[in-house]
Amino acid sequence: LRESTPVRYDENRQCWDVFLYEDVDAILRNHDLFSSERKRTVEHDDILTMDPPRHNHMRNLVSKVFSPKAMQNQETKIRELANDLLSQVLDQGHMNMIHDLAAPLPVIIIAEMLGVPKEDRLIFKEWSDTVVKGVSGDSQEEYEAVAAEHKRVNQELTQYFLSMMAKRRQEPQADLITSLLHAEIDGEKLTDKEIVDFCILLLVAGNETTTNLITHGIRVLTEQPELQSTLKQDPALIPSFVEETLRYYSPVLGQARIAKQDAEIRGQQIRQGDTVTVWLAAANRDPRKFAKPDRFKVDRSPNPHLSFGKGIHFCLGAPLARLEARIAFETILGRMANLCLKEGTNLVINPAPFLYGVHEYPI
Numbered sequence: 001l002r003e004s005t006p007v008r009y010d011e012n013r014q015c016w017d018v019f020l021y022e023d024v025d026a027i028l029r030n031h032d033l034f035s036s037e038r039k040r041t042v043e044h045d046d047i048l049t050m051d052p053p054r055h056n057h058m059r060n061l062v063s064k065v066f067s068p069k070a071m072q073n074q075e076t077k078i079r080e081l082a083n084d085l086l087s088q089v090l091d092q093g094h095m096n097m098i099h100d101l102a103a104p105l106p107v108i109i110i111a112e113m114l115g116v117p118k119e120d121r122l123i124f125k126e127w128s129d130t131v132v133k134g135v136s137g138d139s140q141e142e143y144e145a146v147a148a149e150h151k152r153v154n155q156e157l158t159q160y161f162l163s164m165m166a167k168r169r170q171e172p173q174a175d176l177i178t179s180l181l182h183a184e185i186d187g188e189k190l191t192d193k194e195i196v197d198f199c200i201l202l203l204v205a206g207n208e209t210t211t212n213l214i215t216h217g218i219r220v221l222t223e224q225p226e227l228q229s230t231l232k233q234d235p236a237l238i239p240s241f242v243e244e245t246l247r248y249y250s251p252v253l254g255q256a257r258i259a260k261q262d263a264e265i266r267g268q269q270i271r272q273g274d275t276v277t278v279w280l281a282a283a284n285r286d287p288r289k290f291a292k293p294d295r296f297k298v299d300r301s302p303n304p305h306l307s308f309g310k311g312i313h314f315c316l317g318a319p320l321a322r323l324e325a326r327i328a329f330e331t332i333l334g335r336m337a338n339l340c341l342k343e344g345t346n347l348v349i350n351p352a353p354f355l356y357g358v359h360e361y362p363i
């Protein structure tokens, strides 16, 4: 597709597809022409689907609370949790990578950061799984069923966060919900709805993506087992292993934008109001940008992959996702040897349309 139709219109989905790195990068940077204010299944008003000037205001407020430094403070907690999760399965000699480690790790960390009590962690996992569940086919019935489920979960989450906010107003704690209640710029604070929508977005944007990143890394280590000893001998390579995993198996396949004016890309006429999907995963394997793109090069440098997006919407949780993945790989490699995929396993790709992950990864 990169070669034959780098920019094409898909009649079924009624949207444009863009596959080349140069074009994807340019569209993501050009937020004046390509808007993020797109429709979603649930009436949501979060930072991801805002344009400037509202986006700047919101981003300034939440980045204060969600700073890379605040996330660095999580390192000890993440390491303890990764070790705890592994200890529960290590003796049995086999594990289900997603169920036993890659899924619970990001959910528990984000829930703790928000201030969710331990006993509610499991409900959180269920909620966030439902919210990201996509529609796999074209059937209107399926679409409506998924939309109805989203709506229910959304209402439950909204109630949950509103009642947590009421509690934190009475008794502030050292958690994200309390910081969001107090965050202020030029005397302006976030509204209750903005806080709720932001909390829900953290679950939606941060959980399945990070689960998939961790699982993809283990997948690479089992597909190319010689990398296990390379990383054990030289753990300083793990951060670049994380980056190459992000490039090679991009957890977010693509993003949608809406053209605010008519535009032309590679001779194709895009009309105002058209939806344009930029395919991050295709850009990440573009040979014009990456030498031997289909080869996993553990020390690839530079590695300007687009897996966390580009421009004003660049992933706010990137430092956290990188930290969680690095610690997960350090912990696994430090305590386990000769990882291999369980014999006879059929890899099943999840049906979520824009997220890339496998259904199970037993090792």
Ligand code: HEM
Residues within 6 Å of the ligand: 036, 047, 048, 049, 059, 110, 201, 202, 203, 205, 206, 207, 209, 210, 213, 251, 252, 255, 256, 306, 307, 308, 309, 310, 312, 313, 314, 315, 316, 317, 318, 320, 321
């Ligand atoms: C935005 C990917 C983890 C929170 C984005 C975007 C991408 C992305 C591609 C840009 C979307 C766009 O341009 O429309 C990923 C990947 C992750 C990950 C691949 C894991 C490997 C996380 C985590 C969190 C998070 C752990 C928080 C807990 C956000 C937020 C935004 C965002 C709040 C919106 C930023 C804005 O609109 O200004 N992410 N993400 N993400 N991500 Fe992530």
